[in-house]
């Protein structure tokens with residue numbers, strides 16, 4: 001079975017473009033986004049990594065580290081980063097893990113159902129990871145997962161929005177409605193009685209007895 005929300009994200013030690021990384025230690029006390037891509041030097045992946053490079057400041061503002069992974073080598077990742085930077089016009093200053101051993105891909109269930117491992121002469125084409133995303137909290141628990149097929153590039157604006165929603169609801173009795181963006185009202189959890197919610201969060205916009213909006217205090 002794949003990883004579930006609130007599972008502890010598997011810890012690992014791996015080589016990366018920034019040297020050897022002990023994953024949980026590397027995350028530190030902020031958030032992390034681990035995302036896999038099928039192959040280096042491929043078109044969709046280049047646009048995705050370019051999008052991440054362009055959003056570097058946004059992730060930093062949110063105290064969030066970003067790390068990529070694929071079944072290619074550090075040597076390939078380093079060469080490919082030059083293409084990403086030329087394409088995106090932004091430095092790709094985040095590590096990319098060398099998972100030629102497939103250990104991270106397997107621990108995070110990032111391989112497609114039909115992956116194929118020949119006993120000899122394996123190339124990344126036999127075992128390309130799908131496009132997975134894991135948002136991991138400071139407590140190292142999985143907060144959100146997403147998986148896209150190889151043919152569909154991810155929307156990194158949505159990943160940023162989802163990260164904002166995770167941060168806005170962590171440790172507080174709130175949820176975010178459909179299509180929420182920062183600055184909009186949040187939903188008060190059903191576990192909080194209305195009087196208590198009013199005392200704590202001010203006026204509520206009560207649309208249904210079970211759908212009560214409040215200003216986010218943050």
Ligand code: BEZ
Nearest residue numbers: 038039042043044045150
């Ligand atoms: C890509 O464009 O990212 C891609 C294409 C074929 C296989 C894997 C990735």
